[in-house]
Amino acid sequence: MTERTWQKSLKWLLGFWLAGVTAAALLWAPAAAGFQGHSFRIVFFHVPQAWVAVLAFCVNLVASLRYLRGRKPLDDVRATTAARLGLLFAVLATITGSIFAKIEWGMFWNWDPRETSIVILLLIYAAYFALRQAVADEERRAALAAAYAIFAFVTMPFLIFVVPRVYASLHPNLVEAARGAVRFKMDPAMRMVLLGALAGFSGLFAWLYTLEVRVARVMAARRAKEEA
Amino acid sequence: MVTVRFRDVAKRFGGQRVLAGVSGELRPGRVLVVAGPNGSGKSTFLNILAGLLRPSRGDVQYLEDDRVLDQEDWYPTLGVAAPDMALYEELTAFENLQLFARLRGVHAHDHAALLEELGLAAAHHHKPLGAFSSGMKQRVKLAQAVLHRPSVLLLDEPSANLDEDGHRRVAGLVTRLRSEAAIAVATNDPREMAWGDASIDLAG
Amino acid sequence: MVTVRFRDVAKRFGGQRVLAGVSGELRPGRVLVVAGPNGSGKSTFLNILAGLLRPSRGDVQYLEDDRVLDQEDWYPTLGVAAPDMALYEELTAFENLQLFARLRGVHAHDHAALLEELGLAAAHHHKPLGAFSSGMKQRVKLAQAVLHRPSVLLLDEPSANLDEDGHRRVAGLVTRLRSEAAIAVATNDPREMAWGDASIDLAG
Amino acid sequence: MHRSTLLAESLAVLGKEVASELRRRVALNAIGLFAVTTLVAVAYQIGPYGLAEQDRPFLLSALLWIILFFAATAGLSRVFVKEEDAHTAKALRLAARPLAVLYGKLLFNLLLLLALEAIIVPLYCALMGFAVKSVGGLVLVMVAGGAAFAVTSTFVAAIIARASGSNALFAILALPLLLPLLVAVIAGTRAAAGSPELLAVFPALRAVVSLGGVTMVTAILLFPVVWRD
Amino acid sequence: MHRSTLLAESLAVLGKEVASELRRRVALNAIGLFAVTTLVAVAYQIGPYGLAEQDRPFLLSALLWIILFFAATAGLSRVFVKEEDAHTAKALRLAARPLAVLYGKLLFNLLLLLALEAIIVPLYCALMGFAVKSVGGLVLVMVAGGAAFAVTSTFVAAIIARASGSNALFAILALPLLLPLLVAVIAGTRAAAGSPELLAVFPALRAVVSLGGVTMVTAILLFPVVWRD
């Protein structure tokens, strides 16, 4: 197979896979106890979205580190693309999470540590783009953005570990009840669909990511040709 | 003794080509004059030699006894004065020199003598730079550039804002230092062009 | 047409006497050269003429058809360029001129033509000043000083940082404007001293 | 020789501030982000459940104004200091009347502050569960308070920029200007939150308006001195 | 050709910052004015009796840190921004190692913060009737918190100085990174207020110190990139 047809068939495969996972999530997965009606089905989208966001931010970290070592413009493109997709999926996870929270907890927003952490994450990567916008010079923009991304990344473990420990004590009933309920009631069929969805969404991310990077590469090549 | 070798140094800013492949070297004991009209890239070129700007193409090497220096080791050898470089206006002339001496690890230095060599009378040594005249600031800037006896001296328009006497003093300074340093002078002033053993013209 | 008359203008900063009683006048159509070594008080003197500094002794009067102007009315008549005066580096050359034109109520002005008269090619008109070379900034500064056709023009080291061509253009500008303005030029440059019809030497 | 009107000059100064901000490509398009970040920083510490019922009006009003005051300070403090640091003050001093400089910068700060309020206040009320009984009253307090703050902070920023040496006393002078104002706007906000009557905010509003007015007059009288000498 | 030690260089940078600030006091005035104004206004509005008993330790701790946090944010970015505005960065870049610049400016910001805390904290405790059971614990939290705070603010200041110098951008970049720290120091302050045992503040202190340590190491590794490119 040539590279193009190979890529094309991968794309189709991804499409079928996602369609299958969606159908399974909505129709096949058994109802889970402890949830209002069918609301649990949102988990099959919510969790993969959150996971892809985390994945994307890790890709951003790696690309930023590589940029600072090698100073290749393409690594900067990689970092930006990953951050943009990460931001997108984090927003999606927040939206689905809020809908979930409305159904399960009765409110769209509760300042529960999970919600808080993801908002801060969103703010950090929004800040990343605000920084990029504020620097005109391309090299400097890339270097400053990479430095900020790396610096921000090392503070994230604290966001995830320190913050909930202090905050759970504020309104423990809400948080623990919700989390406890879900952890225990995950049956094998549900787990399978969830894993399938995780794989599907990861594939979706990989596709979007490579697409954007390829476009950027072509544009860079064309610009180089124009300048020469 | 440090020699600075530059090969095919080119620089573009966005779409604009500023330097188009300059090669040559700065050698101890010699003065290289960098000439060219306003906006021809003289300051850009000196910034690249100092390692403050990355060239778009080509490279710069600092050689000490044929050993190539890492870029972190360029700075201690360098003395720079330039129009787009200001000293601290809240500090006095003396405090400014003291600061730069400390930063560069120069201990026993007679700042007063250096300032007087450059024609800044003792009465002004303890006045904040914010209250200095343009020519007096320029003299302090030059003192800052040479106080640590640099092996590479990059002077961008060294006698800007100076009077006749100042001009002569800078010429004297360059003469005194040329035996121990590799010197580059970027200038628009015909009198300074005469200082050079070699010259690069960036015009056109 | 404005005449600036100054009588026995003296200035001390703290204990230091900078100007010791200078008298004379700036007359339309004439160029007064203010000479003297660095730190002799040339810029201080121009600042006093512009009303930016209060003299310790003596006074300055602006006379328009023998009417004495209030100090608030000095500014609209004045054009100033000086080394310690910067324009906005975030704004482009064009935007800077536009700003100062608006502030001075000048409506129909061809900024581009003025910049080109001063030798700044059109390619640079829409670049932020922060990316300008020292000589290019100086040209914009001069354009800012003259764009509102001032009746009193105070130029402090007008061709600092300029190349040969820039020098000639500034000389041309002074020649063009001398018929309509009273001009004072403070300078260290022998070539500029030749522009004057009269001169004050602050040395000593 | 031409003369510009004070209005045209003020607008030119305003335009320059806006252009510089746009060129720095930050303050204006990131203004929403700034508002949200600041809000989250506070909401995060003191969520809607963290407060006892009887404390809410006090604390929520105080917190809201701390946020707005901070936003004002962060945006404003540099407008004059930057002119001094970058040596651009001389050109401005020569070309513009002092009052045009004051008005231009003041207008810029006012616009910035009102834009921030428009984003921050509704979001804050939603996020913190701050139930305001008289929305009209709140709007009045916000607009009057925003204007008074813009005046005071602009003037204080000018003082701070030139406070070296002999002017050092001025910085202390700013305190009695700011403090009563902050107290009054907090009281006004609390009144709007606590009572559906528009009249309830009037005592505080009167204080805000008169303080703002007095500061404005002081600023107009003193600014030329601060700016030119 | 000579070489200075990193320590000597850092101290030289610190000395320069202190000397400059003492002569112009821009940062000091901006920070002090904000902190004192908000503090007094809040104290006046809320006062020592204004809060429900059970909420006091938490709310008072949170409020204290919110004031400190915003006050500091208004002034800390100046260390780098003014070098760019005044065009002095080039000389510093050529003469000092990047790390000496980082350490010197970090120390300066730390001193500024500690000075601020030394004034604000006792004043706050007195005005708000904030009874702290373990003064030693509070001091520990304040010092460690101030240090961790200074690290992130200084690093972000270096970034924004090279971007545009906008204070709004500083807040946008720094606040989200400082929030976990804010949570930890508030918890620590509450612990110090609630228990006479020094040990009580240790869990929070551990979080603060480890956060400070990790960000410090990262800042050391990344700073040369930010400063020189």
Ligand code: HEM
């Ligand atoms: C606005 C509200 C919400 C937001 C922003 C949110 C955000 C997140 C994030 C970021 C994750 C991934 C964390 C990780 O990978 O470690 C996650 C996972 C998860 N969320 Fe949510 N969530 C929200 C509401 C909810 C609600 C209401 C429920 C259930 C009652 C829920 C159930 C889950 C479950 C089961 C997982 C995965 C398993 C786990 O890590 O515990 N989420 N959510």
Ligand SMILES: Nc1ncnc2c1ncn2[C@@H]1O[C@H](COP(=O)(O)OP(=O)(O)OP(=O)(O)O)[C@@H](O)[C@H]1O
């Ligand atoms: N950071 C920058 N971004 C964009 N363009 C720049 C930048 N720095 C310099 N330039 C451009 O590069 C060109 C050369 O500038 P440079 O300062 O090197 O000139 P120069 O020869 O030193 O001139 P002068 O005699 O006036 O000092 C100019 O057109 C200038 O606008």
Ligand SMILES: Nc1ncnc2c1ncn2[C@@H]1O[C@H](COP(=O)(O)OP(=O)(O)OP(=O)(O)O)[C@@H](O)[C@H]1O
């Ligand atoms: N604000 C001030 N405070 C104290 N002294 C000052 C102040 N401004 C100027 N001086 C002093 O006044 C003297 C004259 O300065 P001035 O700038 O007028 O000199 P100048 O003739 O323009 O010199 P140059 O040729 O170097 O520009 C100098 O000694 C200077 O230090």
Ligand SMILES: [Mg+2]
């Ligand atoms: Mg140059």
Ligand SMILES: [Mg+2]
């Ligand atoms: Mg002068």
